Amino acid sequence: MDDKKQLARILNHLGEDREHYQRAVSPPIMQTSIFSFSSVDEMRKGLETEFETPFYTRGYNPTVAMLGKKIAALASAEMALVFASGSAAVSAAVISAVKAGDHVICVQKPYSWTFKLLTNLLSQFGVESTFIDGTALSHYEHAIQPNTTLIYLESPNSLTFELQDIEAVAQLAKKHNITTIIDNSYATPLYQKPLEMGIDMTVHSASKYLNGHSDIVAGVLCTSKVRGDQIFASELMTLGGIISPNDAWLMIRGLRTLELRLERSANNAEIIVPFLEAHPKVEKVLFPFSPNHPQYELAKKQMDGCGGLFSILLKADDIPAVERFCNSLEFFHIACSWGGYESLQFPVCALYDSLNYNNPELPWNMVRMYLGVEDAEVLKADLLQALNNI
Numbered sequence: 001m002d003d004k005k006q007l008a009r010i011l012n013h014l015g016e017d018r019e020h021y022q023r024a025v026s027p028p029i030m031q032t033s034i035f036s037f038s039s040v041d042e043m044r045k046g047l048e049t050e051f052e053t054p055f056y057t058r059g060y061n062p063t064v065a066m067l068g069k070k071i072a073a074l075a076s077a078e079m080a081l082v083f084a085s086g087s088a089a090v091s092a093a094v095i096s097a098v099k100a101g102d103h104v105i106c107v108q109k110p111y112s113w114t115f116k117l118l119t120n121l122l123s124q125f126g127v128e129s130t131f132i133d134g135t136a137l138s139h140y141e142h143a144i145q146p147n148t149t150l151i152y153l154e155s156p157n158s159l160t161f162e163l164q165d166i167e168a169v170a171q172l173a174k175k176h177n178i179t180t181i182i183d184n185s186y187a188t189p190l191y192q193k194p195l196e197m198g199i200d201m202t203v204h205s206a207s208k209y210l211n212g213h214s215d216i217v218a219g220v221l222c223t224s225k226v227r228g229d230q231i232f233a234s235e236l237m238t239l240g241g242i243i244s245p246n247d248a249w250l251m252i253r254g255l256r257t258l259e260l261r262l263e264r265s266a267n268n269a270e271i272i273v274p275f276l277e278a279h280p281k282v283e284k285v286l287f288p289f290s291p292n293h294p295q296y297e298l299a300k301k302q303m304d305g306c307g308g309l310f311s312i313l314l315k316a317d318d319i320p321a322v323e324r325f326c327n328s329l330e331f332f333h334i335a336c337s338w339g340g341y342e343s344l345q346f347p348v349c350a351l352y353d354s355l356n357y358n359n360p361e362l363p364w365n366m367v368r369m370y371l372g373v374e375d376a377e378v379l380k381a382d383l384l385q386a387l388n389n390i
């Protein structure tokens with residue numbers, strides 16, 4: 001009850017200084033790049049608090065700040081920074097934790113552009129990375145080097161849904177004075193609170209559940225005040241990957257229904273995952289809250305909910321059979337991403353340029369499914385007719 005009260009406060013009231021704008025229920029959009037001063041001395045004072053009061057929108061903007069307050073409170077963080085994309089948030093967080101000569105331990109198969117950041121970009125600046133199977137603590141212990149300064153997690157991973165024991169990794173990292181970052185896009189701050197488990201920074205693609213309407217690209221980084229202030233003054237201001245006031249406003253609007261959307265998506269998964277698991281044309285479903293998931297116990301321990309994103313492996317003879325299934329789905333757009341109001345499918349075979357190729361890590365019969373807020377029976381009937389087309 002207290003949690004629900006707190007959530008209602010955050011989503012509908014926190015940060016909204018309605019006395020300042022004629023008690024409008026929906027806040028105005030401060031669509032301005034600059035703020036003016038009544039005197040030179042006022043400007044001088046303004047410069048001293050450039051990141052906390054209106055001066056220039058790459059630094060502080062009231063609409064963006066309102067959003068940041070809500071995100072921080074949701075994540076139990078002292079501070080949240082908002083970026084123009086999830087990748088901008090990931091990059092700012094990672095760059096803040098490394099310098100030339102440092103070593104990063106990252107889980108296998110992180111989000112594709114996170115992988116490219118570590119392997120293509122940071123390697124040019126003398127930062128080396130090791131990618132490990134993050135499901136056992138011993139793998140981290142073996143990978144730690146004297147120059148390891150960062151452990152990067154993503155739990156669950158958003159394509160094959162492996163988990164990491166967040167609390168255990170955070171403890172190990174603390175012992176070795178290593179910074180920890182987790183990509184928490186899948187669970188959102190509503191269903192998983194890694195900062196409370198000892199992680200230093202969480203990053204999210206807000207393009208997914210947080211905004212929830214597939215109409216903006218955005219990202220957030222949640223952390224302590226000390227770290228947040230440093231990243232604001234350094235990575236955020238110099239790389240400049242800030243969100244626009246207009247997009248921040250859209251995200252504030254999207255957040256109003258975060259709980260509602262997640263619950264609906266999660267309830268749909270509760271109905272549809274067992275249905276798919278029992279269907280003869282489905283070989284396997286990868287979903288952390290399924291009792292068949294190898295890390296089900298861990299998922300239940302560290303996540304309060306799971307949403308509606310999972311992958312299925314079809315019992316199909318060939319890629320054309322998979323394509324028949326995908327093409328005949330009426331209510332699942334064929335698209336990347338997830339976390340909006342609409343159901344989606346991402347067929348892994350679209351990554352294949354040859355019908356004879358197979359990548360055992362991401363096999364051609366895998367389709368990632370996302371359940372939106374449509375009625376479960378509508379989605380189930382759609383899946384059933386499509387499975388019959390295999």
Ligand SMILES: *Cc1c(COP(=O)(O)O)cnc(C)c1O
Pocket residue numbers: 085086087088090111158183185186204205206207208217218219
């Ligand atoms: C989409 C995504 C990102 C990148 O976010 P963008 O908003 O697309 O830049 C990072 N991590 C995960 C897990 C994602 O799904």
